[in-house]
Amino acid sequence: MSYDKFTDTIRQNHEQAIEEVTRGRQFDAWIKGSSRTSIRGERFETKDPATEKTITTVPRCQEEDVDKAVEAAKKAFNQTWGSLPVDERSEALLDWVETLRANSEELALLESLDTGKPLADAEYEVSEAINYIEYYAQIARGEQGDQLPIGDDTHAFTKHEPYGVAGLIVPWNYPLLLASWKLGPALSAGNTVVLKPAEDSPLSVTRIAQLSEDVLPPGTLNIVHGFGDEAGAPLTRHEDISKLSFTGEGQTGETIMKAAAEQITPVTLELGGKSPFIVFPDADLENAAEIAAEGIFYNTGQSCDAFSRTLVHEDIHAEFLELFRAEAEERIVGDPLAKETTTGPLASKQQFEKVREYIEIGKKEGAALVHGGESISITDSDDGWFVEPTIFDGVENDMRIAQEEIFGPVASVIQFADYNEAVSIANDIDFGLAAGVATTDLSIAHRASDDIQAGTVWVNQYADLVPGTPFGGFKRSGIGRECAKDTLREYQQTKTVNISLGQMD
Structure with missing residues (x-):
């Protein structure tokens, strides 16, 4: 870009x-x-x-x-x-x-x-x-x-x-x-x-x-x-x-x-939250990639319900990753006052430094940086707290970037082999604010919604919140x-x- x-x-x-x-x-x-x-x-x-x-x-x-x-x-x-x-x-x-x-x-x-x-x-x-x-x-x-x-x-x-x-x-x-x-x-x-x-x-x-x-x-x-x-x-x-x-x-x-x-x-x-987005092998992958990108890059990832852990079935991992990376590449990082901008800066210098630190932690933990990861300037000076939309692949769920709330545009892609492993990884976290599921199978949608420990589960969408729908967390995500x-x-x-x-x- x-x-x-x-x-x-x-x-x-x-x-x-x-x-x-x-x-x-x-x-x-x-x-x-x-x-x-x-x-x-x-x-x-x-x-x-x-x-x-x-x-x-x-x-x-x-x-x-x-x-x-x-x-x-x-x-x-x-x-x-x-x-x-x-x-x-x-x-x-x-x-x-x-x-x-x-x-x-x-x-x-x-x-x-x-x-x-x-x-x-x-x-x-x-x-x-x-x-x-x-x-x-x-x-x-x-x-x-x-x-x-x-x-x-x-x-x-x-x-x-x-x-x-x-x-x-x-x-x-x-x-x-x-x-x-x-x-x-x-x-x-x-x-x-x-x-x-x-x-x-x-x-x-x-x-x-x-x-x-x-x-x-x-x-x-x-x-x-x-x-x-x-x-x-x-x-x-x-x-x-x-x-x-x-x-x-x-x-x-x-x-x-x-x-x-x-x-x-x-x-x-x-x-806080560390929301999983589970992409099952029957999902519409193009739609799932769009949802995954919106879920982690909207508001520059500074959302308590952000889809910061993207769980992808091993059979579709390679295809999905390419689509996800393409979505990240299409994000326009720029002036918040410009119409074309889709991703603005982080809200403070403190948050900017925190996100940059976690990107370095991800590299040291052995995750593969497949997109982004750099702080950038949109002028000829170094003004602004901008970080590129970032995707790590090869993430294990016990890594710090998968367990700790980064609150920035940093996605962790984690592979799973079957339904039970997906749900186990999704629930293996201290938080339980929100989660997402991508599938075309209504049985999987209902079953996963029951099994995931989160206050809100979105199926084939992200953050569809309207007045009247309760929002809050399980576990350490609140009361x-x-x-x-x-x-x-x-x-x-x-x-x-x-x-x-x-x-x-």
Whole structure:
């Protein structure tokens, strides 16, 4: 692949885009319905992964800022949002959805600049994020308890009530989309929220909070920026946080569970993955190769459900590998703002260095590098955190590149001899978030879906997620489910009411 068509105009384009989305606007914390700087006045930069230039700065919040945000959320819960009838909450959220849709182009540009994802992908993800908020605003109206048949002299029923203040922590790879997975059910259920976006990509979430002004009651939605030990930790251990939801890597998830245990705070955790994609010998190989490429190279591999292990039957291995490599060659690595780009940079320098390290680990472990593996520049300088789509063949499932979450565009191809070996390899991992199966045999599809230990199994597709389909993990991939109707229950407590009707004469 040639990159010589890309020039220094990329930097000019990005400078212009940054000026457009930041002109006259400061990205501060959002507390009690207005922008706030941190109490200490400290700020930190968020950078454009394609050019390594600073986009803007955000407050470096500390425990005292978290306290202010939680205080505002608690007051809003007790005085306004928590006591609003569900139809009024729904109307307010739908008004917010309308405002977000009117500003979706701006949100997508912010998301692209802040994460490095291609603008077309950012546009799609912003649209989906808004759809999730709308979905929860609508289904909340239909929520109802159950009447319990106990006896003629007793009327018993259940009702569902919000917890109070929900603390939400979202990652850097899909900042707005994953925030919507939590904001939609949390707010629709009647909770107020304090949300901490990732320090590497805080801008789109901050902007949707600003767009809630005069739509949501002050204090309903609060945003605090900062680093995990300075802002995240105080949020997870706060005595006035009644519900926690976190998406991110496993070690942080463990830390959050321990903090939650001290307060007996219920948690939802969506953690890591090392998803297998099993290509059976009867599969449509061209289609399977397309799915495998989309599954590992979309969002530059920075997806918790990425198909990072491609399991291929030995009889079709050679043919499939050529098709897979051809798909990788067709990926256009380039300027995220360019229409033709399908693969952007990694989201941060830290992630860039991590991916490069794992590529070297794969080589040392004896895997065969059949495509990519190089860091590249798309200009005449070394700007940007770009890595080629990479495929390793000859991978054994006990290699580090097969067992550890790389979170980059690095595929490990593993051969299997029969069905039982395929399922055994697929399940021989600490994670269980998602998996994929390529087959034209419905019996194999159903059987594999039953046997694979994962919260989601996609057959002949990748990441077909829509509002209403539960998403979450088995094993070390997490606790709870997002994206579905039942997710409202993650943000509600069930109360049983039992009323004696007295003796009948």
